Amino acid sequence: MSLADHYRVLGLRSGAAFTEVKVAYRRLARRYHPDVNPSDQRAKDKFIQVTQAYQALAELAAPEIALPPAAVSVASPEVSSAGSSQESANAQPAAQPPDLIPRVQVNPKLSQVDQLLKQQLYEQLQQFLQTQRLPRAIALVEGLSQRFPQDLEVRQWQAITYQRWGRHLMEQQEWDKAERYLQKALRTDPHNKSLWRAVSQNLQALKQARGQVPQA
Structure with missing residues (x-):
C-alpha cells in the first residue's frame, strides 16, 4: 500500500501526527x-490491515518508535557486599548479559493473525518490563505461553520475565520466593546460555545477601 493508503486505513488524513496514528491504531485494534x-473473517482481515498500516507509519515517523530488535534485557542485580578497598578502586562497570529477546520472528506454524497478535503482545510485554509492572508482565507472558505452547520464542520471554521477577523479589528480600522464580526461569528455558549466566549471578548474589541478614 502507498503512504496515503496507510493513513486511510487508520481513518486519518495524510501526514497526521504520530500521536494521532497511535490513538487511531489502538481504537481500531480493539474493535x-x-x-x-x-x-x-472480515474483522480479522481489517485487524491485519490496521496493524500493517501502523507498523509502516511507525517506522516512517521515527525508527525508534517501531519495535526494537532487543529492547528487553536481563540485568544482573546490584547486591552490596563488604568488598576490599582495592576491589572498589579496581571495579569496572558490571558486565551485563546480552539482550535475550530478539525481534519477533516469523513462525511459519502461526497464522498471519496470530503472528501479528504475538508481536503486539511482545510490545506490550516490553512496556510492562520497562516500567517495572512485573506482576502484569507475569500474567501476560503466562497467557502467551498458553496461547502459543510450542513457541520457543515465547518460552524465552517467559523465562526472562521469571528472572526479572525473581530479581525484584531479591530486592524485596523475599528470598525463598525469589529463588523459586529464578529456578523456574531455568526450567522454562534450560538451553539459553545467556539466561543461565544471568540467573547464576542472581542465585550467587541471593546466597550472599541471605548470609548478610542478621539471625534472630
Whole structure:
C-alpha cells in the first residue's frame, strides 16, 4: 500500500501526527481484534490491515518508535557486599548479559493473525518490563505461553520475565520466593546460555545477601 493508503486505513488524513496514528491504531485494534471477533473473517482481515498500516507509519515517523530488535534485557542485580578497598578502586562497570529477546520472528506454524497478535503482545510485554509492572508482565507472558505452547520464542520471554521477577523479589528480600522464580526461569528455558549466566549471578548474589541478614 502507498503512504496515503496507510493513513486511510487508520481513518486519518495524510501526514497526521504520530500521536494521532497511535490513538487511531489502538481504537481500531480493539474493535477488530480476533479475540473480540473470533468468527468474523472480515474483522480479522481489517485487524491485519490496521496493524500493517501502523507498523509502516511507525517506522516512517521515527525508527525508534517501531519495535526494537532487543529492547528487553536481563540485568544482573546490584547486591552490596563488604568488598576490599582495592576491589572498589579496581571495579569496572558490571558486565551485563546480552539482550535475550530478539525481534519477533516469523513462525511459519502461526497464522498471519496470530503472528501479528504475538508481536503486539511482545510490545506490550516490553512496556510492562520497562516500567517495572512485573506482576502484569507475569500474567501476560503466562497467557502467551498458553496461547502459543510450542513457541520457543515465547518460552524465552517467559523465562526472562521469571528472572526479572525473581530479581525484584531479591530486592524485596523475599528470598525463598525469589529463588523459586529464578529456578523456574531455568526450567522454562534450560538451553539459553545467556539466561543461565544471568540467573547464576542472581542465585550467587541471593546466597550472599541471605548470609548478610542478621539471625534472630
